[in-house]
Amino acid sequence: MNTPLRPLFPESNSPANSGEMMDVLLASRRRWKSLTQLVADVIFETDEDGRFTFFDAGTTLGWADHDLIGEACSRLLPFVDSAPGPNPFQTRAAIRGRRCWVRRADGTFACLLIYATPLQSPSGRHAGVRGLGIDVSDDANNNADLSIARLHSESIRRITLTMRSRPMFRLGVPPALEELGAMLGATGGILLARQAGCDAECAEQEILEAGSCVGDDVVHRFPAQGSALDTQIESLLRDYEEGALTAPKVTQIEERDVIFCYSRIRYTTSAAMALWREGLGVWTQDDANLADAALATFASAVEMEALNKALAQNARFDPLTGMLNRAGLIAEISRRLPRLDRERLSGALLIIGLDHFGEINAAQGFEAGDRALQQVATYLRNAIRPTDLAGRLGGDIFGLWLDGADHFVAAERAETFCQNGVVVFLAVPTTLTFSVGLATRSWETGETIESLIDRASLAMRSVKLAGGARWHASLEESPP
Incomplete structure (x- = not known):
């Protein structure tokens, strides 16, 4: 290599123009280069001022050999003043295996394992540094990835422990979300559990839970009272359509870094989360990935709660019609009886059976029978008050509880059902008639709901035996 050389020892007593001395130095340089190239990716020498007098890195760093000759080492090591330890290109002591990040020609950085030794003039004055570097960028990057993975794992573990330390989902997720925000330095955040809208099948539950079905459910937000910009970020989060965010996204909104995350859930539509922080460029994609991993944990809790709700609903509601099933109807009426007794109000129960319903199953099949039951259920729901x-007690038997109604109101309602029947639309329109058993309950008797059902059911069966299409009242109330 024909690289121009500066004399390492200008104050030497040897003759300055001695060709023999120069040949010796060049031969020594070539032998040293040949040996070090066997194990090193970078070879260098610097003078007493930290300027390169020799540099060879092949293609490792992208610099041509002559690019750095005469240049200060700071061009290769821009952060030398803030880097821990001595500058490896100006060291006064031997360095063995020190990791150092240096700039490539394209502006990126490589990690070198530096071995260097200081040079001295014959008089003992510091004359520069000679050394070599081994490129360990891949190992450094892998270690960095491993460190990030460990950090993420520890963060998720802490979040999970926070959630598990609370007895219920709604109590566990909010502090876990705030802990995630503290880890990332977020100044605000919101978690939504998007739910499918209510349909006809959840009408009974909507009555019982006062309209609990909503389009977007805010699981938690911090701070509790946000600014107008916080509201804007929440609005943007709600505007994301399902599947629009396939990966966590870092964006900037009015001098803030914002992370948006989205997770699909089986038992609700989705979970979505936004975190924000003052300043731009303060979050990396690794931060967004941690937020996304945390959201997956939150989504699992949301999913479990939705599953529990679904199981609870199936335990109390009829899956075909969406009405309360027998157990659900008994439980809800029983819950209301103490209030009626305190207010000295009566109540009435109508047990309704469909006349000749088996003929639909026999003539048109069970699917037609199911559609008929669904239409009857809709008719009965629309025929009563919201209170x-x-x-559906089973098969073609339905129950209606008229809250606070006396015998006369219940008899009037039963008469209307029996006179009109209901038209169901199958292959051909079919009119079904009702057999209705009626039982009223006075607050003075303290009669149980089981007794009330028995009396109304017995009255209904007597009507069916008589041919149907009429109603009958059980006038004798049983003692508690």
């Missing part, structure tokens, strides 16, 4: 209850 009343409707349930």
Whole structure:
């Protein structure tokens, strides 16, 4: 290599123009280069001022050999003043295996394992540094990835422990979300559990839970009272359509870094989360990935709660019609009886059976029978007040609870059902008639709901035996 050389020892007593001395130095340089190239990716020498007098890195760093000759080492090591330890290109002591990040020609950085030794003039004055570097960038990057993975794992573990330390989902997720925000230095955040809208099948539950079905459910937000910009970020989060965020996204909104994350859930539509922080460029994609991993944990809790709700609903509601089932109707009426007794109000139960319903199953099949039951259920729900209850007790038998109604109101309602029947639309329109058993309950008797059902059911069966299409009242109330 024909690299121009500066004399390492200008104050030497040897003759300055001695060709023999120069040949010796060049031969020594070539032998040293040949040996070090066997194990090193970078070879260098610097003078007493930290300027390169020799540099060879092949293609490792992208610099041509002559690019750095005469240049200060700071061009290769821009952060030398803030780097821990001595500058490896100006060291006064031997360095063995020190990791150092240096700049490549394209502006990126490489990690070198530096071995260097200081040079001295014959008089003992510091004359520069000679050394070599081994490129360990891949190992450094892998270690960095491993460190990030460990950090993420520890963060998720802490979040999970926070959630598990609370007895219920709603109590565990909020502090876990705030802990995630503290880890990332977020100044605000919101977690949504998007839910599918209510349909006809959850009408009974909507009555019982006062309209609990909502389009977007805010699981938690911090701070509790946000600014107008916080509201804007929340609005943007709500605007993301399902599947629009396939990966966590870092964006900037009015001098803030914002992370948006989205997770699909089986039992609700989705979970979505936004975190924000003052300043731009303060978050990396690794931060977004941690937030996304945390959201997956939150989504699992949301999913479990939705599953528990679904199981609870299936335990109390009829899956075919969406009405309360027998157990659900009994439980809800029983819950209301103490209030009626305190207010000295009566109540009435109508047990309704469909006349000749088996003929639909026999002539048109069970699917047609199921559609008929669904239409009857819709008719009965629409025929009562919002404060009343409707349930399917089994088969073609339905129950209506008229809250606070006396015998005369219940008899009037039963008469209307029996006179009109209901038209169901199958292959051909079919009119079904009702057999209705009626039982009223006075607050003075303290009669149980089981007794009330028995009396109304017995009255209904007597009507069916008589041919149907009429109603009958059980006038004798049983003692508690």
